Amino acid sequence: MPHADEPGPAPAAPATRRVADGDGAATVAGRPRNTEIDRTVLAVALRHLRASGVQGLSVAAVAEEAGTTRAAVYRRWSGRTELAIAAIGTIGHDTPPAPSGDAFADLVAELARFRRFVLEADATSLAATALGDGADPRVREQFRRHVVEPRHRRFRACLRAGVEAGALRGQADYAMAEDLLTGSWLAHAVRGEPITDDWARRTAAMVWTACGGVAGER
Known part of the structure; x- marks a missing residue:
């Protein structure tokens, strides 16, 4: 039965x-x-x-x-x-490398690793399951803890390193900056667009500049 x-x-x-x-x-x-x-x-x-x-x-x-x-x-x-x-x-996450001393480059690299994680873990499908209308709050919380927050911590470390190096303003809305970094992925997912190869650098440059930095050409 x-x-x-x-x-x-x-x-x-x-x-x-x-x-x-x-x-x-x-x-x-x-x-x-x-x-x-x-x-x-x-x-x-x-x-x-x-x-x-x-x-x-x-x-x-x-x-x-x-x-x-x-x-x-x-x-x-x-x-x-x-x-x-x-x-x-x-769901597991790879171990990030030690900081290189170039906080912007580290942020680009971290976003590139995030892109690979999204593709390999099919995180877009899981996001639709966890964040859609009617999703169980426990499932949403588990997704936040095991998928979103670990990446936020990595982005936070890169931005903090930029502040400590004097490349970014000390006073900026860094919580919003973290949201923009992951939110860019979610926006692509909602539109059904793939995350392109240059997504990591474009996204990092936009947020870095918004926080007072100069991304420069690499």
Whole structure:
């Protein structure tokens, strides 16, 4: 019998190797929780989330593709919303390099890394899921914490370095500057436009100039 949390059938997915059976929140009958199931289910759920959003996320379809059972999934996450939150929480970020001493160049490089992250993580699809009308506040908060805020911290560090080096004004609306850096991506996404190769430098130059700096020619 379908679970009350289940939407209609999910899109066809590639075959996935069946993972070993395992149960429970931490242990079941003295056996440790099978973390391989967790990893596989969350990877599959994240792909389904990008394709169908939270409302189209089917626990049954995720379990089938992951090679496990609905019961095993529901023992870990009580429904599709909790599964979506956990899946978004698995999104990782690369480790930024040490500052080069040129804060503007570092900002351009950070935006270029952000562009790669958006493309590789399909962050545009996740943003539509997390920020659209009717999105669950918990999903929105998880997206903010695991996708948006880590990048804001990196941009903040670049701008702070510019201030410390005397290249930027000490008094500027840097919170707004951070929003403009990520907001440029969102604006492109809303219009359905790709982020072009020169996007990083153009965006960095616009914000840098607004904060009193001179981007110059590179």
